[in-house]
Amino acid sequence: MKHLTDDMLWTMVAGPGAAAWRAHLDTCPRCRERFDEWRAVHAGLADLEREALDEREIHRLSVLFRARGPQPAGHTELWTRLLRSAPLVPMAVRGAAMPVLAEHGVGPYHVTVQVCEETAGAHHLHGQVIEGGAPAGRGEVVLSTEDGRLLSGPIDELGEFDLEGVGPGRYRATLLVEKVRVVVESLPVGTTDGT
Numbered sequence: 647m648k649h650l651t652d653d654m655l656w657t658m659v660a661g662p663g664a665a666a667w668r669a670h671l672d673t674c675p676r677c678r679e680r681f682d683e684w685r686a687v688h689a690g691l692a693d694l695e696r697e698a699l700d701e702r703e704i705h706r707l708s709v710l711f712r713a714r715g716p717q718p719a720g721h722t723e724l725w726t727r728l729l730r731s732a733p734l735v736p737m738a739v740r741g742a743a744m745p746v747l748a749e750h751g752v753g754p755y756h757v758t759v760q761v762c763e764e765t766a767g768a769h770h771l772h773g774q775v776i777e778g779g780a781p782a783g784r785g786e787v788v789l790s791t792e793d794g795r796l797l798s799g800p801i802d803e804l805g806e807f808d809l810e811g812v813g814p815g816r817y818r819a820t821l822l823v824e825k826v827r828v829v830v831e832s833l834p835v836g837t838t839d840g841t
């Protein structure tokens with residue numbers, strides 16, 4: 647059986663779901679992990695109804711939900727693949743902070759991301775989303791990690807975005823543009839273990 651979709655996992659968070667899904671969940675660590683993420687989001691949403699999550703946390707949960715929640719009807723989710731990745735300058739000095747440029751794409755969408763180390767451990771991401779050769783337009787970019795770290799920022803009318811102070815790690819980047827969710831599943835920042 648293929649891995650469970652987010653829709654299936656979300657259904658199981660809210661109710662029992664299908665027996666076959668349950669059986670898969672019992673044997674698949676990857677889906678189990680994703681299920682636990684969803685359960686945490688669900689618990690957070692339930693708290694919203696009770697009261698007093700601070701605004702920051704409400705924002706965090708709503709961003710997480712938009713970026714990783716089930717697709718609203720009529721929306722599309724597209725998963726990119728890595729097209730190329732290269733350091734921007736020669737590897738002349740060992741240990742020097744090198745900007746890295748990566749390009750990810752799916753269908754008409756291309757996402758380029760440049761990662762620069764600003765200060766020790768803090769990176770600056772600059773990127774652009776292109777649709778069919780033109781800027782994809784305004785939207786929102788969300789970086790998230792398995793352990794629940796979350797950063798988000800606007801995508802401007804030129805399809806560009808900037809995120810500052812990004813700690814090292816492996817992120818999922820989700821680009822919300824119009825009715826499309828473009829996903830870069832694995833975006834390494836300040837790690838040297840390749841992609």
Ligand SMILES: [Zn+2]
Pocket residue numbers: 648649650670674675676677678
């Ligand atoms: Zn699975």
